[in-house]
Amino acid sequence: MGSIHSYTTSEGKRYMVKYRKPDHSQTSKRGFKTKRDAERFLSSTSVEIAEKRYIDPTDARMTVGELGAIWMTDQEAVLKPSSVHPLESAWRIHVEPAWGNRQVGDIRHSDVRAWVSQLSATLGPTTVIRSFGILAAILDIAVRDRRLADNPARGVKLPKKRPKPRVYLTHRQVAELAQRAAYPHVVYFLAYTGLRWGEATGLRLRDIDLPRRRVTVYENAVLVNGHIHVGSPKSHRTRSVRYPDFLDPMIRSLFVGKDATQLLFGDGTNHLRLPNSKDGWFAKAVRRAQKEDPTLPRVTPHDLRHTAASLAISAGANVKAVQRMLGHASAAMTLDTYADLFDDDLDAVATALAHARNRSIYPPSDTPVVLPPEVPGIGI
Template sequence: MRAVYEKCRELTWPHLKNSTRKQYEENFQRHLLPVFGNSRLHRLSTVELQAYFNSLSPRLSPKTVKLIHGTLRAALNQAIAWEMMTRNPAKGVKLPRKHSVKPPIVLPLIFIRKVIQTVAEPTRSLLILMVFASMRVGEVLALRWKDILPGRIIIDERVYDDEFDDVKTEAGQREVPLDRHGVILRALQAMWERNKKFRKPNDLVFANSVGKPLDRHNLLRRHLKKAAEKLELPDRIDFRSFRTMHASLMRRMGGRLEVARDNMGHAGSTGSITLDVYSKSWWEERVDAVTRVVEAVFTEPEAKEEETNTVTSPKRLHTDGSDGDWEPFWEPQGGNPDQKPM
């Protein structure tokens, strides 16, 4: 089994997405090699594997057990392709049933705003990009200054544990609009002011002190979880919760499914090829939708009107920045031209 692991690492896993490869590595190192590393392939039996996977419950969740089994099954399938064995004993293993999936956390508008206003930077700006620009956390952390264009953000890269990769799907390579009130833009400006050392086109917008990607786990533990605890929000809230909220806010504000789909980089709203090809959303429609979501979050009444589920037309956004016009930071007035993000 160890030989299969080494050959997979050398020959096939380099072709996988970084996150998948890391998952395979971890499953083998932590779970499979300690038990089966010295096992001969022809002696592996389905009964033996069944007993092993039964032993993982309830210590590990059904989802984790399924991931470990998937890793083993994929490796043994590769061994069959290399003619190292004739059958895959992992195929007949029965796995524990999944627990019922908890519904996604969707916060009331007032609490979305409170989290954004409570959480520390740079997590505050990261959440703004996730909620309003519909970006995944790995896409935000991989964002570079050259990706910030007037009126839009180019998304073509993601990062996971310091390793960069293509976006999750072909549809994930996209452009997302900035809102007309400048909330997303001010979040980017906050990062521009924070990262005075890293302002070249290829530098990361969310860089640490040495120019590397920020650690999502640290941001979650040190910033988001603390803010959630302070506001007495569910302890299972995480970064993915806020990306999910983008779709919910789009529906609440009357946006078409195609608008949410194109903003979020999903392949299709219904799985229909016809819809994917012909039901594209207009750019201005997407800008309007993002702007309405920003207005909803930052104008939600503090008390009574929360129950009415209505949003008043804003005269002033409740943000921490200036409401006046200002020059985009990629067009600085004077200064070193080499410092421009574009």
């Protein structure tokens, strides 16, 4: 499998190992101070080659920058522009400057850990986690390509994201906000259908079934770098959502003067853009409404989606129905996202259990039932 040869340097005797790689080309490694060290290397390398775990040192010389360019191209091919944009930004600003010139074989776990700590000192958890994820994904490619035996980024502890408290409006607050908005129909529609901004502003007249009061979501119009990108919904699946009957006159009024291919909201040709969070029409409407109702919280257009979930759940909608309305991948995701909305249900469950126990123990005759002594811990 290989051979060991000695040679002389200015620092003394050294040993060189010659061996054949899996492709049968010959290579060598020099600089061993003792013959035993050289023998250990030759033995372990022979085992790695036999078990197909051998990593060619020349393959590990590829840089993160070279693999990163390939990885970014792959993401652009499979992800939507709105998903690619934050990845490209994190790669360009945080990952490539730190790792672009580093050979993948030279990266150590401690290097990655120190970098994450450095980022965490000045950046939020979301940015740190996203930047780390890019580096880890690139090094995963190196592992699959047999450039690395394992990924040195895996196992690094990351900062935890703290979920932002969700804001929910009441029916009255939705009405107050809509009355003061430049686009009241948009406010009502978002608050009572749960559609995302891009899904609502991407609706065309042909997507609305007026007799059944249903809209079918086929497109999602997202603003990325100042440009509207129209694609499939976030889940890549179309879905049908029914709107309440009191919205019917408003929806019908938006049909006037438009054909089936035009957009429901706005002038029919240009997509409504997400209003600026500080001085856009939505933020102005919130401030005006707060003057009349100081209890109205500061909300964003996306908070109307949360409001829709809250109003539906409080009206008695089951989790599966809310999941379909919001377009979540599963009911479990809906429960995880809106767990706080089900807190009152825990009280209801406890009350129902108490009533059930009383009915079981005290039958309608009101004759007390004596529990057997072998059942401890439950009093009547």
